[in-house]
Amino acid sequence: MDIPIASGDTFWLYSQVFGVPIRLIIDSNPGVSPTSLIVGRSVKIPGFVEERYVIRPGDTLWNISQQQNVPLTWIQLKNRTVNPYQLQPGQTILLPRKVTWRVVQGRQVYSYEDMINDMNELRTIYPFIRTRSIGQSVMGKTIPEITVGIGSKVVHANASFHANEWITTPIMMTFLNDYLLSLTNNQPIRGYYLYPYYEQTLLSLVPMVNPDGVNLVQQGPPQEQPYRNLVLQINNGRTDFSGWKANIRGVDLNNQYPARWEIEKGRKVQNPAPRDYPGEAPLTEPEAIAIAELTGRRNFQRSLAFHTQGEVIFWGFLGLEPPESERIVNEFSRVSGYTPIQYVDSYAGYKDWFIQIFRRPGFTVELGRGTNPLPIDQFDEIYEESLGIFLANLYL
Helix, strand or coil, X not given: CEEECCCCCCHHHHHHHHCCCHHHHHHHCCCCCXXXXXXXXXXXXXXXXXXXXXXXXXXXXXXXXHHHCCCHHHHHHHCCCCCCCCCCCXXXXXXXXXXXXXXXXXXXXXXXXXXXXXXXXXXXXXXXXXXXXEEECCCCCEEEEEEECCCCEEEEEEECCCHHHCCHHHHHHHHXXXXXXXXXXXXXXXXXXXXXXXXXXEEEEECCCCHHHHHHHHHCCCCCCCHHHHHHHHCCCCCCCCCCCCCCCCCCHHHXXXXXXXXXXXXXXXXXXXXXXXXCCCCCCHXXXXXXXXXXXXXXXXXXXXXXXXXEEECCCCCCCCCHHHHHHHHHHHHHCCEEECCCCXXXXXXXXXXXXXXXXXXXXXXXXXXXXXXXXXXXXXXXXXHHHHHHHHHC
């Protein structure tokens, strides 16, 4: 929400009036100097939207405030060009509303377009978050990264490496939404006030690594060629893509990393397939490359990849994981009820590569139980189980 600047205004004033931490206001206005606000320009107040109100006969700003349950000071600051003594029926003013509800409605089939729409709306309401493209999918869809926080500790989580594990995306987006609500409303989540972690931690999220594959599972083969014919050929002419894990070219993105990749290449399928094909070489696919390059740039201190299913957390790779990984995974297990598993006969995954290259804690979190894609009616249960992991990723 934009507020016009008047003489004497300060970020501290806005923080006190609107009940938002001053750091969030500063970070929402990166081009504005807090020490030299320019009268006539505007500043963004995070955590608010505005709605139109049409003046009726007999209205005053005071009775509008009472009837609409909006503090009078908010109305005055938002409508500084309005003369409160000359309100005219039919005139329009704007009422600030503090956002206390979720934008993300995750308990639904959640497509790439749903994610982008929600991301853009969250960015409008909470302009202190940052979004950027880390690359594009095979079909040219932007793969966004969302960052929250200003701390020196940099942690990462991603979702939907596998197409039919798309429920991990609305789970992650719902946590992001709840985190933002907590920051701007000073409301705890499971007893944790999260603003201190905003200052301590930079959280990096990539909610959908495999957008082409997700839309394929949910919507069927695309109209664009050659991708339509390609996926139908790979799927043996079948139009049911519920078992598809790969990207649109039939490459399993979580078998694409140079961490004993040759083992997976030797024992997995040898041609493009709905799942398990590692590709002709490591890091041939743009989606896998995008995550690898982001990881190198950001220098994550910890990285989590969310998958489904099994209610387990994989946390080791060839003994290369640091000692602190065990402490972290035990906390993840405590807050989720999931079972830690150190080693498994699997290679070439993102977690494996992260541990091998950076020697830092990396985790694959398998949400829920059942057959992929997990039914959306498991959403609430899975979210409650995973919420503790998302929070622990901030505070550990």
